Amino acid sequence: MDLPRGYISYSQINTYQNCPQKYYFSYIEEISPPVNEKIFLGVVFHATLEHYFNQKISGNEIKKQELVTLFCEKFRTLREEREIFWDSSQAEIEDRGISFIKYFENNLAPGITPLMVEKELEVELAEVGVRLKGILDLVEQDFSITDFKTTNAKWSGSRMKRSFLQMVIYKYLFEQSFGLINPKLKLKILYANPSKNVKYQEVFLNPDDIDLKQMFKIIHYVVENISKGVFYKNESYICGFCEFNDICHQLKK
Ligand code: SF4
16 A cells, blocks of 8 residues: 555654554545644744744744734634534634734744745655655754644643654654755743733754654654555554544444
8 A cells, every 4th residue: 555645744743653443444534524723823923933934934923913913814714624522612723823913922932043934855765665754844944853743731742752753753853855955943832820820831853863763763654554555553542632532433443
């Protein structure tokens, strides 16, 4: 079986590692269940930052309050475009997003010098016989690579580990595309619960050759299993948060 998208990405790898059956529903069957409110908030936050950084790269400064207005417009437009599973009130989620945007504007934006935003990179992995693709949130003028995360609570060490592979992939894609620059890798995590009390975590990652070898091993394993049609259920605590829970449950009958 060929890869359904014709390439492999971190998001596909992560889905497969969490549960091969979930990968099957998402990428082979292409079922689009309602997204949860946290993912939706992340999408709107990223879309707002993308606009901000593009303006900054073009030499246009966005005035105070403009970014919040833009966030609210995107929130209202994008929520009409797909079904969302709301666990909290929509106003509460919008408020949390506004708090994230204000925190970003006041505390992070002044120190960021963007070079590329939402940069799509793709390289051929001859060792695995597959194309690897990724979209980098932000590359700054010092070539540091940043991925933004929005969430409810501070990330634990194990949560951090799950995103490590993502950053190893981004570093590899960047160096294969632009040369061996050894870019700094940063995770900028904004979290809030309740919405008014935004906190911030910044994590620097420094993968080495062993991590790179591990990346190739994981990609090889995932691609091989997908190609062989291996899609078993990995039933665990994650089923409780899985958007395919209902469909998956029906399969048991
Ligand atoms: S409900 Fe559980 S087993 Fe089924 S697809 Fe989701 S994570 Fe996998």
